Amino acid sequence: MKKQTLTQAMAWLHTWSGLLFGWPLFAIFLTGSLAVFDQEIDHWMQPEVQRQDVPVALAAEHAVAYLQRHHADAGAWNIALPSERDPGLRVTAGDRRRGISTDLDPRTGEPLKVREAAGGSFFFHFHYTLNLPRQIGIWVVGLVALVTLATLVSGIIIHKKLFKEFFTFRPNKGQRSWLDFHNASGVLLMPFHLMIVYTGLVIFGLIYLPAALHALYDGDFEAFYQEAIGEAPHHHGPSRAPLATLVALGPLLAQAEERMGPLSAVSISHPGRSDALVEVRRVLGNRIALSKGHNMVFDGVSGKLLAGPPELRPSVLTQRVMFGLHFAQFGGYPMRWLYFFCGLVGSAMIASGLVLFTVKRRRKYLVEGRAGDFGHRLIEGLNVAVIAGLTLACIGLFWINRVLPVELAQRAGWELRLFFALWALTLLHGWWRPHLQAWREQLGLAALLCLGLPLLSALTVDHPWDDRTRLLLEATSVICGALLAWTTWRIGRRAEQPAPRRHKASAALEVN
Amino acid sequence: MLSAFFGGLVLAYAGMVGLCQGLERHYKQVWQRLPAPVLRRGLRLAGWASLAASFAASVAAWGWAMGPVGWFGLISLAGFALVMLLPYAPRLSLLLVPAGAFAWGLAWLIA
Numbered sequence: 001m002k003k004q005t006l007t008q009a010m011a012w013l014h015t016w017s018g019l020l021f022g023w024p025l026f027a028i029f030l031t032g033s034l035a036v037f038d039q040e041i042d043h044w045m046q047p048e049v050q051r052q053d054v055p056v057a058l059a060a061e062h063a064v065a066y067l068q069r070h071h072a073d074a075g076a077w078n079i080a081l082p083s084e085r086d087p088g089l090r091v092t093a094g095d096r097r098r099g100i101s102t103d104l105d106p107r108t109g110e111p112l113k114v115r116e117a118a119g120g121s122f123f124f125h126f127h128y129t130l131n132l133p134r135q136i137g138i139w140v141v142g143l144v145a146l147v148t149l150a151t152l153v154s155g156i157i158i159h160k161k162l163f164k165e166f167f168t169f170r171p172n173k174g175q176r177s178w179l180d181f182h183n184a185s186g187v188l189l190m191p192f193h194l195m196i197v198y199t200g201l202v203i204f205g206l207i208y209l210p211a212a213l214h215a216l217y218d219g220d221f222e223a224f225y226q227e228a229i230g231e232a233p234h235h236h237g238p239s240r241a242p243l244a245t246l247v248a249l250g251p252l253l254a255q256a257e258e259r260m261g262p263l264s265a266v267s268i269s270h271p272g273r274s275d276a277l278v279e280v281r282r283v284l285g286n287r288i289a290l291s292k293g294h295n296m297v298f299d300g301v302s303g304k305l306l307a308g309p310p311e312l313r314p315s316v317l318t319q320r321v322m323f324g325l326h327f328a329q330f331g332g333y334p335m336r337w338l339y340f341f342c343g344l345v346g347s348a349m350i351a352s353g354l355v356l357f358t359v360k361r362r363r364k365y366l367v368e369g370r371a372g373d374f375g376h377r378l379i380e381g382l383n384v385a386v387i388a389g390l391t392l393a394c395i396g397l398f399w400i401n402r403v404l405p406v407e408l409a410q411r412a413g414w415e416l417r418l419f420f421a422l423w424a425l426t427l428l429h430g431w432w433r434p435h436l437q438a439w440r441e442q443l444g445l446a447a448l449l450c451l452g453l454p455l456l457s458a459l460t461v462d463h464p465w466d467d468r469t470r471l472l473l474e475a476t477s478v479i480c481g482a483l484l485a486w487t488t489w490r491i492g493r494r495a496e497q498p499a500p501r502r503h504k505a506s507a508a509l510e511v512n
Numbered sequence: 513m514l515s516a517f518f519g520g521l522v523l524a525y526a527g528m529v530g531l532c533q534g535l536e537r538h539y540k541q542v543w544q545r546l547p548a549p550v551l552r553r554g555l556r557l558a559g560w561a562s563l564a565a566s567f568a569a570s571v572a573a574w575g576w577a578m579g580p581v582g583w584f585g586l587i588s589l590a591g592f593a594l595v596m597l598l599p600y601a602p603r604l605s606l607l608l609v610p611a612g613a614f615a616w617g618l619a620w621l622i623a
Contacts, residue, residue, distance in 0.1 A: 167528075167531075167532040167535065167538055167594065167598065168537075169595045169596060169599055171599050171600070184592060184595045185592060188591040188592045189588045189592060190588075191588060192584065192585065192588055287578075288581070325581065330578055331574050331581070331582055334513075334514070334573070334582070335574070335578070335581075335585075338582060338585035339585070341589050342589065
């Protein structure tokens, strides 16, 4: 092989790693941006839950009364308290993730009939597993992140005029415009891109590089967390302790709220036994460091504080700040919006890179009569299905949530099956249709679905627009829809009149 | 906090406009003539000053730990918005600075 310059080698790396890993990366970025608002999407997808102003202590009292009536013999209870982001009150008997959950009306404590929904949590899980089996998914996403770091760095190296063209975007110039857009979105948001990919890798660092954990803790994650973070003690298995009355939660919640700020949930293990423990969790977000697992634990009979929120060692704090930077639970809603928009611009950056790959080759292939080549068509089709198709499937999931019958068995599972069916259809469609039409039709449909979301709510839900979270979500959807419609229109214009000849276009713009 | 956040956003955008207009190519893009060297240097200086003020506003909004994180997000997105808007509506993209400052001042007076 001929000796290459650094720039040539880096350009090769950037092109091919960008193409092959750009597809999963786009999916990771888009679903990650949506996952910034996971609880808000959860709330939107369960329109039966109303936002009500009920003191946390009262809601907790209702929850305990309900659990004592219906699940007195359960080994553990969990109460998800109403909060600013997710105003529902949900109780779970048994394991927090696998137990039987019931939604309650926080005012009365009566059970609510709430539809099963995939929710924003689906986007969150898809973001780090791509819906593969968890362990495999985490490894695949980690590999994508690692390659992405290399792609970002190589992208900086091959950018010839990073500072000179810092503010440059020249629309209507075909390939030039795609490159300008790719550069602007990449360079201006470089701090975000590097930070989000690096911290994303760090989150599962112990899974990717487990040697230390194997050497020091025999691979026992839980032992490590107990020792390193001082995670609060908790019970395993059923209790044989004698019966005892559960302490009143009100004073404990007040004490916890004073110490930790707004609360998110209460877990009670061995309720109604003398060895009961009450664990109070806070809403994450009063500092960057992710304070997950840093809870207060009380004796469930006497109400004595057994363990407070732990002080973090510097090493653990560093790790937790990295987690926190990625999860964006800090800084309130303004920060969430920043992460959301940065994520969307990042998705657009990846998409423009993928499109640029085909735009660059299209003209050459047309001249050589190879435009119908299998490889080129495959890449065009995959681009359509991954970029336009996933966008369509994501907004489609919101529609599926409102259209599927509420009482359907295994409803959340059906939502997801239809989501993936829709996505698979976009792949077929992207393969059969000429590529510009495929782009237009899929983006156009996605735009329509985004624009129509408030209307859909009005037609299918009782009090459609009186919840501020849902209203804001629908307004955001309309804005995204307008942007998608504009994009579709631009593609349409391009399809009707072939791009102006190069010298004419450059002459027109060189005036600037 | 919201007031400091929006103040930081307006300042970040103003800063990016200053840096951008301090470049010959983009000054010409809006005004169809070259900037005087003094003006160019002044615009750049004002741009950096505005970005620094935006940093201060971010720290006021979020504190010393989160402030810098939020500031990077603000200047990145403000810069990106400017780059997207500039070729389509050059005058408007500059007018957003006084408009934003006015809206922010108004909100501050009302609140």
